[in-house]
Amino acid sequence: MKTLERASVIVTGASGGIGRATVEAFLNEGARVIMGVNRDEGCKDLEEKWGIERARMVRADLSNEQDIATLIDSAVKDFGSLDVLVNNGACLFPMKAMHEHVHEEFERIIAVNVRGLWLTCKYAYPHLKKSKGSIVSVSSMAGVAGERSHSIYSASKGFMNSLTKSMAIDYGREGIRCNAVALSSALVPNIDKMIAAQPNAAEIVQLRKDINLLGYTSVPEETANVVVFLASPKASFITGAIIPVSGGSEVGYGVKTYDYR
Numbered sequence: 001m002k003t004l005e006r007a008s009v010i011v012t013g014a015s016g017g018i019g020r021a022t023v024e025a026f027l028n029e030g031a032r033v034i035m036g037v038n039r040d041e042g043c044k045d046l047e048e049k050w051g052i053e054r055a056r057m058v059r060a061d062l063s064n065e066q067d068i069a070t071l072i073d074s075a076v077k078d079f080g081s082l083d084v085l086v087n088n089g090a091c092l093f094p095m096k097a098m099h100e101h102v103h104e105e106f107e108r109i110i111a112v113n114v115r116g117l118w119l120t121c122k123y124a125y126p127h128l129k130k131s132k133g134s135i136v137s138v139s140s141m142a143g144v145a146g147e148r149s150h151s152i153y154s155a156s157k158g159f160m161n162s163l164t165k166s167m168a169i170d171y172g173r174e175g176i177r178c179n180a181v182a183l184s185s186a187l188v189p190n191i192d193k194m195i196a197a198q199p200n201a202a203e204i205v206q207l208r209k210d211i212n213l214l215g216y217t218s219v220p221e222e223t224a225n226v227v228v229f230l231a232s233p234k235a236s237f238i239t240g241a242i243i244p245v246s247g248g249s250e251v252g253y254g255v256k257t258y259d260y261r
């Protein structure tokens with residue numbers, strides 16, 4: 001693969017904020033994209049805008065193994081190969097401390113973010129081996145450093161980061177690169193809606209800006225650009241990396257520190 005032109009790409013969680021921006025970023029590079037969407041959502045407008053030769057929607061619940069198999073198969077059936085897998089779809093809610101979670105919530109997060117991630121990579125692997133393709137997973141700084149009230153979600157992103165490194169080790173000699181991006185905060189409709197319903201919404205909006213050294217909350221395109229770069233031949237010597245897309249939130253105590261006189 002010399003460029004992403006006509007590359008066959010799967011993006012899971014394609015209807016969401018970062019997923020959708022990632023689909024469009026790949027399409028802008030000339031790739032063909034299978035848009036994996038959860039049962040109740042869609043990207044019909046992207047199919048109409050780009051045509052189904054370029055952008056095709058497949059309904060796949062990442063907690064369902066058969067759906068995952070169908071999703072991966074469709075890239076090979078429709079586009080003849082699989083060059084790039086983007087693991088973006090994830091269960092983000094509810095956000096709670098460890099002791100507050102109930103079984104059902106725990107099992108849901110694990111089913112999608114852990115088991116679903118593993119199975120998606122497992123089904124994609126033989127095809128990526130053939131194409132010498134790559135995996136880019138959309139992770140979180142919460143999986144590197146932890147985050148208040150994000151216990152099981154953070155742990156699931158820790159799993160994603162470790163799996164990325166282990167896969168990079170196992171498959172490097174087969175020509176498969178495996179990387180992840182670790183976000184701090186991005187403005188996406190689902191999270192914006194959840195924040196707007198909180199009693200202290202304005203405070204949370206400000207905090208999401210303040211945790212970044214650059215002082216603003218990122219837009220999905222800023223993550224999508226890095227995902228596309230990591231999948232592209234321009235990143236040919238990068239594997240096993242967890243790249244922060246975080247406005248530098250991890251390098252220090254951030255903006256909200258005391259100014260000593």
Ligand SMILES: NC(=O)c1ccc[n+]([C@@H]2O[C@H](COP(=O)([O-])OP(=O)(O)OC[C@H]3O[C@@H](n4cnc5c(N)ncnc54)[C@H](O)[C@@H]3O)[C@@H](O)[C@H]2O)c1
Binds near residue numbers: 060090190
């Ligand atoms: N927005 C942020 O601030 C932020 C921060 C850190 C990490 N992330 C990561 O970015 C990725 C995208 O999230 P987003 O911010 O765009 O939010 P989002 O809620 O818009 O995206 C999540 C996507 O996952 C899909 N999804 C959820 N359960 C699924 C299931 N069972 N099967 C298939 N798809 C399912 C949703 O339909 C949605 O499209 C996620 O992996 C998330 O963990 C986001």
